[in-house]
Every structure is written in structure tokens, then in C-alpha cells.
Amino acid sequence: MFSKMTRLLWIGIVLVTLLALAACAPAPTPAPTAAPPTAAPKPAATTAPVATAAPQATTAPAPTAAPKAAEPKKLLLGFTASQTGAQQVASKKQIEGLQLWLDDVKKAGGIKLKDGTTYLPEIKFYDDESKTDRVQTLYTKLINEDKADFLLSPYSSTLVKAAAVVSEQNDKVMITAGAADDATMEQGFKKTFQLYTPASRYLTGAADALKKFVPTAKKVAIIYEKDSFSTSVANALQPYAKSIGFEVVLFEGYDTGTTDFAPFINKITAANPDAILGGGHFADGTTFSKQLFEKKVPIQFVAILVAPPEPTFKDIGDAALGIIGPSQWEPQVTFSAESAKAANLPYYGPSNKAFTDAYLAKYKESPSYHSAGGYAQGLVLQKAIEDADSVDPAKIVAALDKMNLMTFYGVIKFSTDAKTHGKQQAHGMVYMQWQKDSAGKLVTQIVWPLEAKSADAVLRK
Amino acid sequence: MKTLSSPFIWIILVVVGGASLLPILTNSVSLREDMFLMLMLVILASSINIIMGYTGYVSFGHIVFFGLGGYLAFFLMKEFQVQFMLAALVGGAGASLIAFFIGIPVLRLRGAYFALATIGINEAFRSFFTNFDLFGGAVGMFFNFSVYDAYGGAKNAGQLAYYAMVVLALVTIGTSFVIKKSKFGLGLMAIREDQDASMVLGIDPARLKVLTYTISAFFPAVAGALFFFKNGLIEPGPAFELHRSIEALVMVMLGGYGTVTGPIVGAVVYERLRGFLITDPTLSNAHLVIAGVLLLLIVLFVTAGVIGWVRQRVPALRRYLE
């Protein structure tokens, strides 16, 4: 009898333990995973402004801005970041850019509506380890538990795709940066808005540039990493290159994780192209460029994805020379209030110089296009709130649909077509090239489009 | 059936089932997401345990079936609008069939050779799918959101996928238990202890192993189908992620290899621990290091895993902790 009792007791204990393990943790009290987000609102915001006096975000004039309204309301922006894993570096830059925007808004006293309501944005983010399943879990959490008002995106196409699915499922507005995938934006999304130039337009400009810089060029080789993003770029580039009269002598993908390009370069050389277009991500891009250089491949025009705009691309030394890369933004871009006026568009936000200087002052590093994208995420949302004069999601969507303006990051306009809703329409790429300055140091210059160039293109030997 | 009269299986099913109801009772979507992932890991770990814990064959690349099931089902759903549960079952059956044909030659290998072969198989499939344009190649496949309309919208589809995952988890655990307790399972353990001696006992190791491998491929495949259905997109990288496979091994080891409860406890503990480490601001940078150190300590000092350890220490519990 007694032993039966103990047995039951044991069952009870096991049951309770397992229940506790399996379920309690994530349940009502936001225990483990719900631990507060990392470094988000930096105390820096309350301290004195930085010495270089970062320029105020030129908030659109709010005509009858009631002075000193009530307490500013909180506006929670949620997203995930890759603090670990493959996308760590770019993701960090993106957050830094966003953080800078946040500082600027704080300095301006928040986002003000016409009725005097002020919103003070705060950010909350979790580490997604660069993994899609974590992205989805964490976005669900941001939406349902943290009650994020608006969503921003993680970095990289694959992760953004995963996040967009969740945000669309939950009817949230999300502004994405760091994702250029076309396919993602052709799923019939209603509330997802893309800041990056889509992959399909990533390298088409390079083909145009080739035509201009090397008028004799006839044959091009398109080589690309076999991943989602680079494949989309290449798939769009091939018909375009043909349409403007090039012969594509080689169109071939290489496996993600390819380390050695020597045999592939032999194959490319054998096809005898006048230019190489394509690429993938950083590691393959640098190795490819380096081996191209070492093998003294005499191709005058090489434009590859992602790697060249990274400052560390210059680690490979002279091998970087002459390599062209598409970029969403570069510190030398010439978008300004004047050029906006010329294009008959409104200009919004800080000037390019102001952004670049403030970034350099705060992080002791020049901003990359990831940083600019991060800042632009916030800026676009801010503008949409001001235009909508509300934080109501439906009104924000309407404002974003209507948006057509220029910022330091470039022109922004979203597709309103049902099939491709939210896809970036206006933003264009700039093409930068590694060149040597007068002192013999490697620097980047914008070479295309011609109206935005900071230097003339130099052909490889 | 004698096996079903064991109190253990009912306890464990009730506990897991009960825990799965929590998100529905509390109506918390994010808890549901957490549980969805957790149940998926339980399924992965349990099915690896079926082949590894019972026969001693360390399948490093078991995630290949997760990917295969996911891809097959996704293709059916996308191209032929097959209902998702049917597609998932077909995906599972397809993966099992592939496991059957792979298993016949590969299970002849022993020890390290088998482990290496499973890695090779996973990588071969991953690179194959990267190039296989019918399934989207490197870009993968994605649903148009209208696919979910058939299930009452994307939100509702998530809920349905969750129910399916709960049922799958319970079936996996049940199967794991029945195999362990059956004569079949006994044969497997004999193989684990000494394959050559088991033949003397009249056991046909080759047949038994292939059958087990085929069964153990089914569950991750269905789980993959459900996961990618909810995900809305599938790509070769996340579908055949070797790392996830190794993590599932860690879970089995953590909980206790060769037990039914072990993989469940292992999956829950591992996932909670990781969740805790990566969201804690001070620990998140070091989370890999901390997890590694903990794993090492367990491997070195608690070789039998949590459940194995409890079973050794408290013999009275053995009947309730298979």
C-alpha cells in the first residue's frame, strides 16, 4: 500500500518536473527567451550631444506644432539582428545606422504629429543567430509579446524572407533593409516595404557601364554564387546583357563555400570574355579577385557583388585595383536638396555629409551601405508617420504607398501594384571602383552612374 | 498489448500533450511558436534516438530526411495544391522510401564509416538540390500568400500546422516506446551490444536495421514538411543544415541515449538553455562557448545523460522513465 503511494508520488514529481521544463519557462512570465533585449536604448541618448554636433534630422516642417505637448508616447520598433553567425558584421552596421537615426530623433525631441502628440521610438531586438527558424520565432514574439508597433528587418535576403512571412501573417508593417530579393517581394505582400534596390537591377547598371567604358566589348562571362540572392541577380542580368547587345559566353554558378577559383578562372579565360560580371558574397568575391590578379587575367572590366563595397576588401592589396562593385549607397553619393530639386522631388532627412560625419564620429569607422540602409529604415518610417499624421498602420501603409522622395540614401518609391506591392521602384545602385589616390593608397570612387561619379573609371590591365 | 499497459507511456504522452495545449489555453501565439520549434526538435531527437539509441548507429546526417520531406511536400503543395497534411504524409513516405534504398547499402558500414557516410549523403543532397531547378535550385521555392487562403488565412494555417506537429510528436514518442518495448526493439539492442553475436541468436541485423532506419526517417520528414509549410519558403541551406543534425545528437546525448524520455528532456533542456543564453545580454556573445563547456562537462562526467543518470541513481524510477 505504502509503496504504491510512493510510486504515485514519484509519478507526480516526474510529471511536474517535465511540465516545468517543457512549458513553464516560456509561459506567462517572460522567462528565459523573454529576457529583455540587448543594448537597445543607449544611455548616450540622454547625455550631451556629441562634439561634432550631429545635424538634426530636418524633420518636415510641422506647421502648427504645438509646443511642449504631453509626455512623448513610446513607439516600439522590433527586429532581429545577427549578433552571431554568418551575417554578424553587416548586421551590426545596419543596427549602428539605425541607432544613429534614433539618436537624431531623440535630439529632435521625437516624432511630432500635428495635434502635438509626440512619439519617441524605441528599439527592441533579439539575436537570430543568422538562422531562419529563430527569425520566425522571434518575430512572433516581438509582435505578440513585446507588442512592437512596427517592424524593421534583419539583414540578408533569406532572413528577411522568413521575417516577412511572419509579419504579413500578423498584419504588421515592416520596412526592410538588407534584402534585395525580387522573389520575396512578389508574393502578394501587403505591408512589407523594401528599401534596397532589388536584385534584378543590381548589375544591370554594370552592363550599361561596360558598354560605355569599353565600347569594343562584345563578350561577357556571368558567374555567380549559387545562392538565392546572387542567382536572382544573375538570372536578371543575363537577358539584360543580351538585350543591350552582349554575347554571354559563359553563364555558370558556383557552390556557396567554394574556396578555390583557380580552375574556374581557367575555364573563364578559355571562354575569352571581355568582361566578368556576377559574384556572390564577401569571401568568394575577395578570393576570386585575388586569384584573378595573381593569374594576371587580362580582363579590363570586372564587376562583382557585395565584396567590393566592404572596406576590408582592400586587404587583398593591389588585387582590389580596378574591381567594380554595385552598392546601395556610398559615402561619396551626391544626393542632396539641390539634386532633389533638379529631379523635382522633395528631399528629406540629413544631408549625406551630415550622416557620414556623424557616423564616423560615433563609431570611428566610415559607414557602409548597410549602415545607410539601417538609418534609412528609420527615416522612411518617420516620414511615413509624419505624412500620415498618425501611427495607425493602415494610414502608414497609405503614406508609404504614396511616398516618392529623395534622401541622402537615394530616391525611394515603393510599388503599389498588387503583385509586387512594396517592392522598391526608384532606388538605384551606384557602382564603385577601387582605385589608387595620388598618394598610392587604395580608395573607393563612384564611377557610375556618370552623373553621380566621384572619379573616372579606370580599366584593369 | 502488453506495452500499452505500461504506466510510463501514458504519463509521457499526457505530459507532452498537456504541455502542447498550453499555448492554446493561454492563447499565446509566441508561446505556440516556441512550442512548435520545441516539438520539432523533440521529433528530430527522438527519431535519431530510434536509429542511434537502439541500434548504436550514429546518424550524423539525419537532417537529410527533414530536408527531403520538406522539399517533397512543399513541391506538392505549391505545384499541385495538395492539402498540407496529405502532402506532409506523402513527403514522409517519400523520405522513408529513400531511406530504405539508402539504408540497404549504407547500413552495412559500421561505426565511424557509417557516421561519415551519413554526412556525405546529406551534403550530396544539399548540393544536388542547390542545382535542381525543378525544386527552385539555389533560390528555393516559396508560396504565394494565397496558398494559405485554403486554410483560412496564413494565421490559421500556422495554427493547423501546430496541431499537426503536436500529433506528430505524440506519434513519434509512442513509436519510439513501442519499438523499444517490442521484440523488434530487443533485437535492435542485441545489434547494438554485439552485431555478430546477434546473428547467432537468429536475428537478421540487416533487415532490422534497414527497417528501423526507414521508420526513423519518416518523422523528421513529416516535421520538415510542416515546418516549411508554415515557413512559406524552402531553400537548400536551411533544409539540409548539418549543424541542426549535430545539435539533435547533442540533445539525445544530453537527455540520455537509448531511452524514450531522454531525447524529449534533452531537446527541451537544450533549446531552453540556448534560448536563455542568446537572449541574455551578458551571455549572448559567449553563448557558443558556454554551451560548449556545458556539453563537454556532460559528455565527460554524466555519460548516461540526464535520464540515464536518474535511472542509475533511483532504480525505483526505472519503470516510469523508459
Added chain:
Amino acid sequence: MNIEALIASSIDGLMLGFVFGLMAMGLTLIFGVMKVINLGHGPFIVMGMFAILVMSQLGINPYLGLVIVVLLGLLTGIVVYFVAVHRVINAPELTTLLATFSVNMILIGALTIIFSTSPRGLDLELPSFRTGAITVLGTRFVAVLVAVGVTIALYSFLYRTRTGKSIRAVANNRGAAELMGINSSWILALSFGIGTLLAMISGGLLATLFSFTVLSGGGLEVKSFVIVVLGGLGNPTGALFGGIIIGLLESITTIFIPVSWVPVFEFVVFVLILLFRPNGLFGAR
């Protein structure tokens, strides 16, 4: 198809193959001596890469740095052996797999904290020799010399010195070696150290050829498995030939089939060899 490209690629592949062989040699040595599949192999390779990177940033010539890498690798390996492997050396395979996997996690975690996952590269220029379409890259040529040198050194050590012979004795019959007065724990630790230093040297050489990240080890580790199986588990000479075969295979197939199919081909060959020649291409039976 272009005959010149084929020859050029064969030369490139052959040269890279030596480095691959060296890389796999560490893995196969450890397996041969103690029947442990070292899942920490990838991070060891990466440690070699970053050791060279740090030294070149400090102004040390990368090739000179390899000498320091040897010592560093030996030490790391011995420490890792005693911390993580020694206690479970007689346990079933799964246990040692997980023990070395936890080493993998710890090392990758630590390296990520120190270096982040951003890509790095060495700015190293050596002259290359060129005739027609065939270019022999200077870095690659030196890498081959180093790889051959290290292989010769390893073999003289294993066959000419008493300690080396003790390693072979322990690999052959640990119990008997112990009975003959050989301290097998020490020999095992030393072997692990040598396996590690081989991985690190190959990492250092690879760093002179390609750019890399903290996460580069994963792919290279899997490649090492392929090579080791090709050459026969536990057979260092086999590993060298396995490396050369993989190098050639990759480079030659690149000419004939789209490059992205090369890994498919490679892994199918890997599984087939495991199935039909589990002792490697050169092994008995």
C-alpha cells in the same frame, strides 16, 4: 573544351591538392592513433589561418609565422587532448564525437568573440610564372613546398625517431605499448598535438591562398572527411594522395561540368568509396 584550360586547371588542382592532403593528414593521424573522429578539426584549421593573420599584422612574414604555428598547434592539441578527450578515450565513438564537437563549439565561439565572423584575407604577393594560358601561382608553389616538407618531416619523425615509432606502436596496439613501458597517455596527447599542428599549418597555408572567416572551418572539415576516406581512415600517406586526387578531381571536373555540380559529384564519389572501398582507394581489399 579547351586543352590549355584543362592543363592549367590540372596544375592548379594538383598544387592545391598537396595543401588539402596536409589538411586531412592531421585528421587521419588522430583517427589512426586513437580511433577518434575529431570534430574540432575545422576550428583548428581556422586557428591556423588567424594565427598567420595576426602575425602578419604584427609584421611577421607569414611563412616564418608557420614555425610559431607549429608550436602553437602542438600545445593547443595537447591541452585539448587532456581537457576534452583523455577521459573518454575508451568510451564509445559517439562520446568522443560529442566531446570533440563541444571543443568545436568552444573554439568557434571564442574565435567569434575575438575576430567576429567578418571575412579576412592576407595581402601577400609572390611572383607567378606564366606561359600561355598556364600560370603557376607563387603562393601556391610555396604552399606545395611547405606541404611536401612537412610531410617528409612527419614521415621521418614517425619512422626514424623513437617517439615517432612509439606513436605507431600505440596506434597499432595500445595495450602492448603500455606493457612495454610506453606512456600511452602522453603518446596519445602528443599525437593529438601533431594532428592539430598539421591542421593549423594547412590552415596557415590556406590563408595565404584564399580569404577566410571564422566559419571557414566547417566546409574544410567536411572536405577533410572526404579526403581521409579516399585515402583510407588512419593512413597519412593516403591522405596526401587523397588530397591530390580531390584537388585534381575538383579542378578537372570544373572544366567539363558546371562548377556548382562539382560538390554533388564529389560527395557521391565519397559515399561510393565508403560503400565499396571502405579502406580507401589504396587500402587492402
Added chain:
Amino acid sequence: MSILAIKDLESGYGELQILWGLSLELQPGRLTSLVGSNGSGKTTLLRAVTGLLKPWKGRITFDGKDVTHLSPHEKAEMGLVLVPEARQLFTDMSVLENLEMGATPKGARAEFKQTLEWVYTLLPRLKERQSQIAGTLSGGEQQMVAIARGLMAKPKVLMFDELSLGLSPLLVINLFEVLVKLKGEGLTMLLVEQNVQMALAVSDYAYVLSNGRLETEGEAKKVREMESVRKAYLGL
């Protein structure tokens, strides 16, 4: 003074106890044999003495020092060497390399050349075979390599486990002749054998083991005469 003394030794595998309080002593310069039927615990005793198996209780003294808990290689270094059952050669290595490995203890290493010379005169066949891979030798030759390898350690006590197992009678006689020669040179030896007849014929002193306990002991000649031993082991 005995050179090796085992006192009240208990040991076994896992939870299974095999040895139940064994005590035996080896006198220097003598050949002692340990006999008993299959499963009586002879090999277990040797494993416990060399340290391959942990002693549970009791004490082992070698050359005046307590060596109970030392590992096999430490004991070998001190001069307590075993020629193991089934030879356990380094089958992938040459005969010469096997012998070199035998000479691992520091003292032996220094005198490697002389010892090798001596071993080759004792077992001349090995000299012819010195560069052959050990695994390719015949069973008898392999046993010779095993003995030679043990001798290369310059042991103070050399123990043999089942020297005659699986060898033809003629070979066995050859090997036992070698033992006699070694005894003549003053080497202390412990011979563990199933072949009781042969063992007792060449030994000075003998222990008889049964079920992990000592059944009897005495001068080899006397043990041979014992009725119980004759019945149980000699089939007379």
C-alpha cells in the same frame, strides 16, 4: 628477499570478482610458474599485477617498492615486464622496430645494441627476419618476437602469459629451452601456463590457482608429485 610480492590481492571486472585474496612471492633468479585450469584467474592476476586491471584490495611490492597502483608503463619502466597472451605484437611494424619498442625503459635504451646482440644469439631466427613486418611472421616466430621484445626491456622480472598457446609441440619445446637458458643467466621469471606438465618441468617453484584462490604452492618438483595436482591437471 623476494623481488615481487603479492599480498591478499582482490580484483575483477565490473562487479564480477575474480581474484579472492591471492598472495604469492617471486624469489630472484628463479623460474616460478602459476598453473591452473582455464578460468581460474591466471590471466586476471597478471593483468592486475601489470596494472592493466585495477587491484581492488591488497598490495603489490616490486623491488622493495609499493607498486600496487602504478600504471603498466611505470611498472615496465621499473623492470616488471609481461610477455602478453596472444603475443600482442605491433603487427604493422618490423621485427626490429618491435624490439626497439621493447627497449623503451631508460636503462634498456642505453644498452640497446648489446641487448639486441644478446637476443639475436638467443633467438638467431629473428636476425634473419629483422626487417620483416611482424604481422606477416608465422605463429612461432611471432612468439619469439614477443619474448625477445620482453627481453629487450632488460627486465628484472619477466612474466609470460600462456606462452605455449596455439603452438605446435615442437615449437613449444624450443621455447621452453629458451626459458631454461634464460634461467641459467639468472633472470627472474613468472610463467603462467595451461600446459601444467611442461611448466612444472622447467620451474623451480609453483603456485596452483583454482577459482581465483590459491589451491596449493611449493617447490615445482613437490607440486608435481601431489596427488590432487596429478589428478586435476596432469591427467594421471
